[in-house]
Each structure stands twice: as C-alpha cells, then as structure tokens.
Amino acid sequence: MVRQLLINALIAGSLYALIGIGFALIFRVVKFFHFTHGLSYALGAYVAFGLSRWSNLNLVWVLILAPIITAVFGVILYAIIFQPLRNRRATPLVSLIACLGAYLVGQNLLSMAFGDDAKSIRGDVVVLGMNVLGAYITLPQLVIVVFAIVVVLGCAVWLSKTELGTQIRAVANDPSLATIIGIASDRVVFLTVVVGTGLGGLAGGLAALDRAIVPTMGLNALLMGVVATIAGGKESLGGVAFGAYFVGLAQNMVILWIPSAWQDSIVFLIMIGFLILRPQGFMGRDTGRSAF
C-alpha cells in the first residue's frame, strides 16, 4: 500500500514538475502569476486527444506535436496578453487579473468546443501496468516520470550552458540591468513564454495519456504549478522540481490518514504555509520590489 502511494507520489510529482518548470520559467521572467498556464496544459491535453482521435499519427508524433502546437498558442498569447501588458508596464496585480480573465475565456472556449464530459485517449494504450517493486505503474505513467527527469535536467543544462539560457537568467534576476548590458529583454521574454507554454503543453499531452481530459483540468494543474514555484524558492528550477515532488508526496501520503477527497486541500494548505513562511524581509518581495 505504502509502496503504491510512493509510486503514485512519484508520478504526480513528475507531472507537477513538468507543469511547475514551465510555469516557473515564465514566472521568473514576467514576474506575475500567469494563470494562462492552465490553458497551456489543457490545450496540450486536448490537442493530444484531437490528434489521436482524428488522425492516424502514432503516439510518439502526438507527443511531439502537442507541445509544438501549444507553443504556437503561446505566441498568440504573448501577442495579445503579455506584450500589451508589458507595454503598459502593468503591475503584477493587474497582469494577474488580466490572465485570470484570459483563463476564463480559454476554459470556456474549450468547453464550448469539446463539451464538459471527460475524454480520454486510453483506448490503445496499456492500462494495468507493470509491477515494479510491488506497486503498479502504467507505461504512460512511466513515460511521465522519465520525461520529467529529462526535462528538469535538460532545463538546468539549457539555462546554465546556453546563451539564451544565460540571458533568461539575467532577465529573471534583474530586468533593468539586463537591458543595460544589452540583452533584448522583449525577445527573451517572448522566447521564454513560448518555451514555457510548450512545456505546459507537453505536460498536458502526457497527462492526457493517463487521466481524464476535462475543460477544468487546467485550473488544478495551474495551482500545482503555483505551489511548486512558491515552495521551490527563488533561485533554481531545481527548487521547483523539489517543490513539485514534495507536493506529490504530501498529496499522496496523506491518504494514509485522511480520506482522499481532501488531497487537494492539503496541497493548498501547503501553499498557504509556504506563503506565510517565505522570507518576508520587510513586507517586501524578494524579486527586488521590496521597500528598501
């Protein structure tokens, strides 16, 4: 029993890590809570669903195309939401509200297009799963775990070793300084949004293999991403991954003590706990907006 819970925690944590990395990447650079990330996730899932249902492509191609198509959506999102907000130097609160509105629109468009009933792609994929160390894990779930590890490591390498990655870290750390030393911030933000959105789409596509697809799936995913980002700390994406696995662990292990209906509430309590315990400094934010 405990072993199955641990495996489930690993799977959940991996999915949250994928969501969280994409969310955190964009968050660090734009510095507001972009609720639209939930849309990236949902869109990735629905694209995967649509491709597998209405085309003959095999799943490998579906998993390649879902993030790419979602990334295109990211471009559109940047053009109609992010760029205008940046141009107006919108405060984080205003940007949050705008993204909330955009999320509302997106979720309902998905609802109108696909209906509220749960869809799934499970038809042609093995469901029961392999026995690993006494617990069960299905092939899609294993794929999720593998992808998570690959993506986390890949991002870590990408951010530290490539030029774009370094520029992203510079913009995340100190936007004005980055501009002064000649980094084209707008371009960096644009690329980060596109990549982050693509990662969200990848997470959604992978999730589509394993769980039901509903228009509201983006909201929960988004919150997991937010919690992982808050729990994970300011510096590295590794922290986000840690936060994600911590959430997955907490969410699954509490089943030992409380009914599973309360799993998500535990996650929110964790989030609130981290919000309270964050280093406050002086009522200031650690992203450089503190009072002194």
Place this chain on the structure above:
Amino acid sequence: MEYILHILVLVAIYTVLSVSLDLLAGHTGLLSLSHAALFGLGAYSSALLTTRFGTSVFVGFLVAMVVAVLISFCISLPSLRLQDDYFVIATFGFQMILFSIFNNWIAVTHGPMGITNIPQPSIFGWTISSRVGLLVVALLLAIFAYVVVILITSSPFGRVLRAIREDEIFARALGKRTYRFKVTVFAVSATLSAWAGCLYAHYVTYIDPASFTVMESILVVSMVIVGGAGSRWGPFIGASVLVLLPETLRIVGLPSTFAANFRQVIYGTLLVVMMMFRPRGIVGKYDFGQ
C-alpha cells in the same frame, strides 16, 4: 414579470457581494478570490440551522455572521504580510479549501446533493414568499450593505484603509496598526458576503456547492472591476451590468449550456479588456496600483 423580479433580486444579492468585495479590494487594496466561499458559508450556515435545527432565519443570519468572521480570521491573519498578488493567491487557496469542505464534508453539507427545503424568510411568524416581498428584503439588505460601506469609507477608518491601499509602509510609519485594520475590514466584508449568502439560500430554497466555486469568486471580482473599484456606485453598476448582460443573451435565444459558457467568455473578456485599457472601471477610483 416574475422573471424581471427574479433578475432584480439577483442584482440586489450581487450588489451586496460586490459592495463587500469593493470595500476590501477597491478601498483597501486587498483583492480576494475567496468571496464565493464566504457567500457559501453564509448560505450553508443559515440553511443548516434552519433545516436541521429549526431555528429562525434571523438566528441563521446571526450565526452566519459569527462563522464568517471566524473564517475570515483564518484567511486574513496568515495573510497579513502578503503583498498584492501573493495575497490573491492565498485567498485563491482558501477558496479551494472551503469549496472542498462544502463538497466533501458530506455528513454536514450533503456534498454535491446539496440542502433542500430551506425555509423562506419570515418575520414574526409571517413568511415572505411572494417574489415582491423577497425583492423588498433583498433591496433592504443591499441598502444596508451600502450604508455600512459608505459609513466606513467616509470615516477616518476609511481614510486609513485608503492609506493601506496606497502605501501601507507609510501608514505604518505614521503609527497606524495596519494589520488590525486589515483583519477588521476583512471581517466586515466577510459578514456582508455571508449575509448575501443567507438571503440567497432562503430565496432559492436549495443550495449546492456548485454555486460557490472559484468561478463565482471571479464573477464578483469582475463586477467590482467593471463597475469601478473604490468608488461609490461602481459595485452596483458592475453587479447590474454583469447580471443583466447575460440575461439579454438568453432573451436572444442561445441554448442554455452554451449561454453559460458564453457568459463566462464575456466576463473573462471584460476582465482582460478592463485591465488593458481602464483598470479603474466605469466609475472607479482605484486602478490596482497601475
């Protein structure tokens, strides 16, 4: 005619919600996504007391206030130091937790099945069951809420709230104990929203968790924003616009599930458009720090 009265009752109820949120968000700068949960707390408290224990609606309102104030402490006290957007996220978390309680604490709330046969309001044994009578009650509550909020915002207390909104650090440097103000105003806002919930429960006589989701919170936020945050008539204007607008869609003849989605598309689009072009809304004074 019944239909028009119904719409007016909804406008009144949402005006109370809007006014209470505007006190918190527009005047004090604390945007909350938890007001649907507070609305629900009032509804469930009163519904449970009147159906399970047979108390009067009046007692229902009283207990709803106590519950709302206590829960508001649970939200505001941990969140005192959180700035702006982080505060919103925290209230988002509390909304989800409270909704989960409405949905999963089956023993008390009957979960998704909801609570039925909620009695209509009665005064001295005389039950108010006509649509007009209920509208009068709703209007009285809306006027009461407005009076309370206007009294607060036009007082020195309100002056400190605005100072907190504009520059909390400055207010603290002047000796204002801002945390007390924030907890107090949250409690007032929660009480008004809870009372709106009580009225709602006794008006529709059946409640379930679906009426108190985060989407509902976003709707109330939209009303405050569209009408204009931090203003006198903004909440009423926002409530009217956002209740009446989708009703005109229904009159045009859209199928109902489609209409429900489309209405949220409109709310969402309004939020985006407002934030881009006029964060202070139609008649508002506060533009969320922009």
Place this chain on the structure above:
Amino acid sequence: MANLRCTGLVKSFDGVRALSDLDLNLSSGRITSIIGPNGAGKTTLINILTGFLEPDAGKCFLEQQEISGLSAPRIAQLGIGRTFQELRMIWRGSVLENVILARPHQRGETLFWALTRLGVRQEEDKNYQEAIRILRFVGLEGKANDLADELSYGQQKLLSLACCLSMEANILLLDEPVAGIHPDMATRILDLLKVLRDQGKLIVFIEHDISAVRAASDHVIVMDHGQVIAQGVPREVLDRSEIIEAYLG
C-alpha cells in the same frame, strides 16, 4: 528631554554586514546628522530604530523602554517619526488629507465609532484645525487642497516633515530631507529643523550634502561599513582626512 540609544546593533543581509556592533546615544535639543558613503548602513539603522527591520543582535532604547522588538506602528505611536529616502505619502490624496491622516488617537479610526459616528465630527474638525496650523508652520498652507503628486519635489519633502509633526512626534528621524532640492528650499527646511530643535525635539537626519550638514547640525556621526568611525562637532569631524577618504574611497 528625550533620549534614544542603541547598543551592539548587528544586521546582515545575505551575508553582507550592514551594521556591525553599533552603539548610538542621541539626545533632544540637538540636531544630529549621520553621514557616510552608500552602503554604510545609515538607512538600515533608521529602519531598525523605527521598527521596520529587526536587528540580528543588539537593542534599542527610548528613555528606559526597550523598543527593539516593537512593531513599526507601535514605535511611531511612542513619538518617533521618520521620513523615507524614496518619498512616501498618499500621492493621490491632498496635502491636507496626508497631514490629517497622520493625526494620532483618532476615535474615528475604530470600526465602532466609524459606524456610529458619535463625536467623530468634532474630532475631525479639531484635527483639521491642527493640520492647518502645521501646514502654516511649514509654509504649505496655500497648497492644502492640492494633490500630493502635484507638489514640487521640495514641497513634497516639506509635506513629509509636516506629517511627522502631525504625528506629534518628539523624535524625528529624517532620511535625506534636503537631497536633490533647490538650495532655497533646503535652507527653509533646515531652518525649520532648527526651530524644532529649539522646541526640544530630538532630530536626526541622514544627508550626503556636506554643506547642509555644516549648516544645520550640532553633532555629526560618520558611518562606514556598518560602524561609527567618527563623531563630534561638525567643524572638527568634517575636516579630518579619513572622513574625506571614506567618502571618496
């Protein structure tokens, strides 16, 4: 006679020492200025004295009372007023609103009285009169109904001072009260400080402008790297070569 002092203050940020075992003893009836290069810890000191930051070690005292653990509003209520390097005020409010806001002991700031309104009107009228008196004292009476962000930079600094006075603070900790403003306005502010000193207030200001320091202070404290490296009468302290080096170095 007010007395503000601290002993052994230590404060670090991310491993960088902002204050290093700092001792301070300030008395009223004197204008003390604090100078030092950027990063010397001056603003940090003010933040700790006024309760906006907690020291890692050390204590602060107002008369006999320890204030080191108190919250910022509590310390302000004890009569310690401060201004900020990056001006803080209600920009969207009028000059008058800012000054009335600062008035202490307002019954109308309690929820009960705000709702019942008994006696609030009279209190508001009294506070209004007092606010006008203060604005007259600093010379901003004519601007009472202007919005704060319509004032010139120098007038905004005057307004900050007016708010401190409105608080009925006996101790004024001013962070760069005359930096970046027209010399005539600077003189006006410094003259006001001298009047306040003669009224018995304890005044401390941080400044970079040495002429302001020479013109208005009775006592100078020089800080660098979180410590007091010199203090004394302006004439002596300012002419010492180490001080000049600390500034240029």
